[in-house]
Amino acid sequence: MEAVVASILLLTVAAAVSLKSERGAIWLSVAALALLLVVPRIELLMYSMLIVAIALINTASLTVKRNQITGVDYSLVALIAVATMYIAYTNNPAFILAAFVLASVPTYILVMVGDRANVNVAIKYITFMVLATVLFLIGAFLLFYTEYYPSEILYTLGFVMLILGLGMEVGCAPMHEWVPDVFTAADPLPVSVIASITKIVPFVAAYKILILTSSPLTAHLTLFVAFIAVVSMFTGNIGALTARETSRILAYSTVANMGYIMTTLVVLSSQNYLYLAFAGALLQLIVNAVGKASFFTSIKVDGTSTPLMYLIAMSFIGLPPFMGFYSKLFILMSLVGAGFVWLAFLLIVNSAISIPYYVRIARSLARPTIPGRATAIAFVASIIMLITVIPPNWFVDVATYLIGGV
């Protein structure tokens, strides 16, 4: 916990130093990330190693090309990583919400930088994000309020607002309007951050809040979640199948992936399999973060090494023994265990429709292997996708620990 505070201090220094020297800024950001590895427990260490790896991938992709705020942007990524780590420690509602805001605000700046800086798109993005944050915060407040003054109507309202805010923040249909526009119009390098590490905190926050405020009503409200999840999966996959540009396909793939993760929230109604659901959600978030970062960087440099692109695409499709398989396996296990076989079935149908467009992405980005930064990023991403060659039992422990504290 103290290490997190220390790394926030380091980042403040880094932002100041970045005015003078980029090199100093990047080293301080990396040091701040390294401080996150100082953790009291092995489960947290595994989690922080994954988060730091994702943050390093994101930082590395920002270094591919200079932008208007080079230096500051590394600190912003590190700040998101700190928030992502911080939320693992806390069960305090105020801190959870603080982490939520902390992970979201840096992207407002990131969306505006790069070669294709576009104010219209940035304003669209920021408007949606502010709306999402407000919905999420009010929803969370209402949920905590009903802890003290029980009221079914307020609980329902709070739950719905929280889910809508979450859906808008990460890009679930039918609130996904901003995703394809921003992902295609903005510069691929900042998008590689926006599409990747920023998605983790909202879901962890939603999980923690919903578990803290769980009530018997949740069982009835999960149908609403299931609805959003299913709409999101189908919108995303059908949109991706019909899209032409690679970045637009990736945008719709994000919508679909967020739908998969949203399904796990229905398991809140039966607490027995919650640890599996959270493990699946978190692993899918990591797959999404690692893969999208690598794909968007490859778009910027017009393609990278063929085998690596195919490997990442196969992981997204969900083939064993890649990480994408285990995330879907955990999600399916939790859904089947909690009695939502129909939802598991729809998820499978969707994962089958998604195959052609992932193959298309891989094909359009596949180039001969040339050593370079984008190739290195794709290589690290592939290594992360491959760590599940040994079945990830440990990850279930990590996930159990992360929500077990609640």
Next chain:
Amino acid sequence: MILEFLLVPLIAVFIAPFFRPKAATGISAAAFLVPFVLTVYGLAANRVFEEPLIDIVKPVGTFYLLGDQISFAFGFAICIVSAMVALYSLPYMVHRFEEMSYDIEHEYRRFIFLFNLYATSMLWLVFSGNFILLYIFLEISLLSSFLLIYMYGYGNRRWVATLYFVWTHIAGMLALIGFLITGFDNGSLAFNGIAKIGFAAWLLIFLGMVIKLPGLGPHIWLPWAHAEAPTPVSALLSPLTVGLGAYVILRVYQIDPWFIKEYMVPIFVYGVISSAYAGFAVLKQNDYKRLLAYSTVSQMGYCLIAICLGSYGAMAVVIQYISHAFGKSILFMTAGGIIAVYHGLRDITKMGGMHEQVPTISNAALIGFMNLGGVLTVGMFGEFFILKGVVDTFGFNIPAILSVVFVFILSGFYGFYTLKRIYYGTPKDYKKARVPRLLDTPLYIIGVISILFILPPLAPLLLNAIKLGIGGVIP
């Protein structure tokens, strides 16, 4: 002990690409012959091996390797066919790369890696003692075969590969849900930890495997995929991979057979119709590889028929898998031989009297069709046990016996009819060609093995082992 033997081909997957094509082929073939020795020993020794690998979270249970007589029997066919097809793929793929104007040495590295991965995953699959482990190998085999079709197939290969992938991926995922339901009911997915399998789970697994097998209806992906794949891949896809659907059903059946027993008659009828339909469809085909693909559908109908017929039926499933693997791999390799020698000749209407030009291939095709028709080869026992099973289960039921006999006769008929169309009759105007040694010798090795297994001492060895594996009665 199994682990060490199974590691040999797995290691070969990763080292073979570092050698030149000839050496890589030799290493691959040798690597599959090592576990072949194990399977023959396993069949002879009649022991059951269980080797734990790793414990996984609650509903998945232990991953362990299971070597019982059924695994050994399936593994036996997989090893020998993979080894021979590996040898065969050297001249064939060189021809294919020339045709696609690829750099041969560079491209062969990729090919041999994927090829070995594909065959090895199937071998590991039949030794998996846990349904999730089994599913993982099912998907690895799917992935590698998909890539092989995608990169080296014929015709509209990308579309065909995607079609194949989508269908069989759905099949696998349906089965996966079935496995997961089973896992939650029993608290484990290890074979030795499952006591009962509920209706929904059985239905999902069965549907998934019928798509993969495939039965009539979901079979539409098969003729495309098997005909357009490069021939060495067809020669694994059709003989080995699709039959693994029957293997999975057999495993589930051994654990809890109630579903098959309950719905015996509909499945039996479906199997007969599926087999007969595909048998007639074979007669209409004009593309050699597509013809063989339909014949696969027909042969897999046998497996559906056999699975309904009690313990004799279960024996017949195993023998049918082996004989089909032998026969169909020989036949696909003959088709590939003609393609390689006559530069893409696949159209049967342009063939005729090929025995004159390529006698070695023609004779191999004869052995192949003898295997499919169950004439003087190991397939004979398959048909015998199916008939025995019919009589045991349905009693002296004339329609049941006649329908099965009809399907057998149909198989024999289309086999010899095809032989006549392609190899006998008036020769067409082709030059007599010299067939490279590796394009015909492997076929005869498989053919000799298929014939050796109807003679003592190998025939009783195989049959006794399978009988013990099924836990059955009298041979």
